[in-house]
Each structure stands twice: as structure tokens, then as C-alpha cells.
Amino acid sequence: MNEHEKGKALKEQQPSFEQRSGLRELFELFSLTGFVYGPLDERLNIKEALEKNLKKAVPHHVNWLFCFGGLSLFLFTVQAVTGIMLLMYYRPTIAEAYKSVVYVTNNVPFGWLVRGLHHWAANLMIVMVFLHMARVFFYGAYKPPRDFNWVTGVILLMLTLGFGFTGYLLPWNQISYWATTVGTEAPGAVPVVGGLLTTLIRGGAEVSQTTLTRFFAVHVVILPLVISFFLMGHFFMIRKQGISGPL
């Protein structure tokens, strides 16, 4: 036995530093990994499922153009996080909405950053969703069996634009008020039911408190729920069918 092997054998006999100090136990206790890898894994095979999913092969033809979908999802996450942070201060009334947005921007520590992130990530998310759609189109990735995923995608595009439309009114400033007035006039041109549509969206004849309440509810509750549902469908289909093959 040479020196090196002797040392190795000695090491194996003695408990490692981690074991001696109980560091590992502590880490597992706080991170719950011991639980997940121990008793839970015995029952649910978590390790196997994780490995199977994480080691899944990504084909070689996948290039950087395939990242726009993931970036759209990332930006949506930024929106959800910053949006919920803005909710801590935002007040959806015509008397206070504007003041609360000014307050967030000027007085809340890092409020300007959170609002700025929500503002710019909204714009970037729309750019990314468009680029993603263009990628899918030019790669012919919308053809069967991915035809239904394209339909889900168009719904996601509409929902994203809906976020932008309803969010724009929330700061209750001149631009948001008048852009919404003009924007809600457009459905009025639909034959027969047009007038009804405009009234329904505005909750009255003009853009008012009812409109703000309505847009607020749609922006922070309804759309997030609906988009989560369609995102899950989108991702489930991608997982099930795999990414489209090489051209």
C-alpha cells in the first residue's frame, strides 16, 4: 500500500467532515431535499421522474431561434412577480389610481424599478411572442400534429395583447384614458351587436370607474387565470409531441 492509497483508506473509515458536523443533516432539513430524496422518493419515485425529464434529449437542429417561446414565458413570470408587487400599492379607483402609481414611482423604495420592469417587460413580452410565432411559421412547425398547438398559441397571443390593453388603463392618466376611449370604440363597428359590445367592455356609455374596476379585475385576476390554463395546455402538448423535427 503506498501513501496515497493509505490516505484514501483512512478517509473512508473516518466519517467525512459533512457527516461529523451534521452539516448534511442540517442542509437536508432546511432544504427539504432529504425528505424529497428519502421518504417521499420511496413512495413517488421522484428521482426517476426528474432524471427522465431532465435528461430528455434536445435534438441537434434546435438553435437559438427556438428560445423565443421560453423567453416569452420568462417575461410572463417577470410580469406576474412585478405585477403582484405593484398590487401592494395600487388602488383601482379613479380618485386614487393615478396618485398610487405616482407614489409607487417616487416614494416606495425601488418602486420605480418594479414599475419600470412591469412596463418594459410588457413590451418585450409582446415582441418575443411575435418572434416566437414567426419562428413557428417559418419552420412550418404549425403543421399536424402541432395544428392544435398553433390554435392554443393564437389564443395566447390574444391573451397577451389583452394584458397590454387592460393594463394600459390602470395608471389612469391622459394617454391611458383616451387610448382606452378610442380603443373601446373599435368593437362598436361590429354590425348589429357593436354598440352592445362597447357598452359591455366599458360597463356604461363612457370610460368611467366601472371601466377601471372591470379592466383591473380582468388584468389581475381573469387573464392570469385564463393564460395559466392555456400555457399549461401549450406546454403539455409540446412535451407530449416533442419539438418539431429538422427541416
Next chain:
Amino acid sequence: MSEVLGEKANKTEEGEPFFPNHMLDQTMMVFVMLAILVTLVMFFPAPMEPPADPFVTPEHIKPEWYFLSAYQALKVAEHFSFLGAWAPKVLGILVQAGGLFLLVLLPFLDKNPERHPRKRPFMIAMGILALIALAALTIWGKLS
């Protein structure tokens, strides 16, 4: 990427494993995105317009850039008023609704099974035309 990590052995015929190779690529893209986002926030803070006043109509009301093309299309439709008073608005909205309908139904209308752009010149031409129309309407809407 895999070379950097010394993970070459992990490569299979089918491709690279999602984790960590592809995950790392994707994470790098996320950081590039984050850098763009933070740069924009730093140098162009979210605008603070004057508060809403229902009694004062501002001179130039324009929607956000991603609605400009739709807005401009409605304005272009006004040139069809010679067909009657109903025409401008109804045409403007119906053409756009029709466009959306075509977009949803694209996979069912395009029966060509080929995927390579060279082998489906018609659809690619339509796509490029649609992109040019969108861009033109957006720029026109911005300038007018």
C-alpha cells in the same frame, strides 16, 4: 456548450440532454434578455403622463405600438366611405376579424405537408407580405 462543461460523453445520437446543456443555453438567453430589460428600465423610465381628464381631449391620441397597425387599418378603411356611411368602420373591423380567423385556421388551410421554406413558396410569400403590411401600417400609424 457541452465542450465547456466537459460533458461531451453525454451527447447521444438524438441530441444533447436538456439538463444541464440545453438549460445552460436557455439560461444565457434569459440573462441577455434580463440585461436588455434592465438597460431599458434604467435609461427609459416608465413614462409619467398627466392624470386623466375626461374633459380635455389631447391632440394626438395614439394606442400602444402593438395596436398601431390595427388602429391605422381602421383609418385606412375610412377611404371606403363612398360605399355608404356604414362602410368605413364595418369594413375595417371585418377585415381584421377575418385576418385573425385566417391566422387561427392557418394549419387547417395550409394542406401542404412540406416544412422547408423552399418547398412552400406560396405560404412563405404570404407570411412575408403579412409582415410587411403589419410593419407598414405600424410605421404609417406612428408617423400620421
